[in-house]
Amino acid sequence: MPVPPLPDDVAALLARPNPAVMATVAADGRPVTVATWYLLEDDGTVLLNLDGGRARLAHLHRDPRVSLTALAEGDWYTHVSVQGTVVSVTDDGDLADIDRLSIHYTGHPYPNRDRPRVSVRVRVDRWHGWGAAAQG
Amino acid sequence: MPVPPLPDDVAALLARPNPAVMATVAADGRPVTVATWYLLEDDGTVLLNLDGGRARLAHLHRDPRVSLTALAEGDWYTHVSVQGTVVSVTDDGDLADIDRLSIHYTGHPYPNRDRPRVSVRVRVDRWHGWGAAAQG
Numbered sequence: 001m002p003v004p005p006l007p008d009d010v011a012a013l014l015a016r017p018n019p020a021v022m023a024t025v026a027a028d029g030r031p032v033t034v035a036t037w038y039l040l041e042d043d044g045t046v047l048l049n050l051d052g053g054r055a056r057l058a059h060l061h062r063d064p065r066v067s068l069t070a071l072a073e074g075d076w077y078t079h080v081s082v083q084g085t086v087v088s089v090t091d092d093g094d095l096a097d098i099d100r101l102s103i104h105y106t107g108h109p110y111p112n113r114d115r116p117r118v119s120v121r122v123r124v125d126r127w128h129g130w131g132a133a134a135q136g
Numbered sequence: 137m138p139v140p141p142l143p144d145d146v147a148a149l150l151a152r153p154n155p156a157v158m159a160t161v162a163a164d165g166r167p168v169t170v171a172t173w174y175l176l177e178d179d180g181t182v183l184l185n186l187d188g189g190r191a192r193l194a195h196l197h198r199d200p201r202v203s204l205t206a207l208a209e210g211d212w213y214t215h216v217s218v219q220g221t222v223v224s225v226t227d228d229g230d231l232a233d234i235d236r237l238s239i240h241y242t243g244h245p246y247p248n249r250d251r252p253r254v255s256v257r258v259r260v261d262r263w264h265g266w267g268a269a270a271q272g
Contacts, residue, residue, distance in 0.1 A: 021157035
């Protein structure tokens with residue numbers, strides 16, 4: 001699988017508010033998937049943001065490896081998967097990160113202000129593209 | 137997380153040709169995600185079908201645990217994740233299974249007839265729903 005930096009067309013695809021699914025590994029080693037918002041940052045890392053009570057946070061503290069597949073809206077034969085490693089887990093105390101994600105996906109700040117949120121930054125270690133994002 | 141049998145509304149959602157992402161665990165323990173077709177069978181198992189050369193087949197022989205997240209088309213806040221165990225891996229010699237999947241998703245038999253395909257059947261061990269598929 002190719003390694004970063006991401007080609008411009010792949011980065012451009014990932015920069016859109018695509019439907020996406022992330023996977024973590026649970027304590028017993030089983031994979032766990034869930035739909036997620038994500039944001040490709042200018043430095044090439046991927047921002048995720050979780051409710052502070054999620055079991056996935058425990059997964060990520062135990063094993064920082066994650067995988068994320070983003071589906072191109074309206075053409076999900078085109079999809080990009082990135083595998084990476086969590087490089088930071090921080091409280092999103094002022095909800096600035098979840099608001100960035102929410103605005104990216106919905107155009108509006110995140111409506112639920114009463115739950116603690118946690119920001120997770122993932123360094124992309126490798127990636128794989130299909131369809132219009134297939135590597136040469 | 138709830139265990140099967142799936143409630144009727146969740147089964148009905150999974151029965152549609154939804155965009156979906158599956159996760160397996162690689163030899164080094166990292167999670168690996170990729171977009172996939174799937175079919176919920178009448179007996180409650182989930183049919184997947186892979187190109188015979190995929191690394192994921194080796195993953196599944198080593199660790200038969202998979203996770204799949206299906207996104208409701210046009211409303212991907214509604215999504216269902218199932219975690220399960222591979223109960224059979226069989227050659228799809230006559231391409232009957234990939235044709236069933238292809239017809240389910242595209243209305244047409246699978247166009248690529250020259251690659252070996254493998255059918256994977258997954259027993260659902262637990263599931264989790266969000267949005268319109270949230271459990272009570």
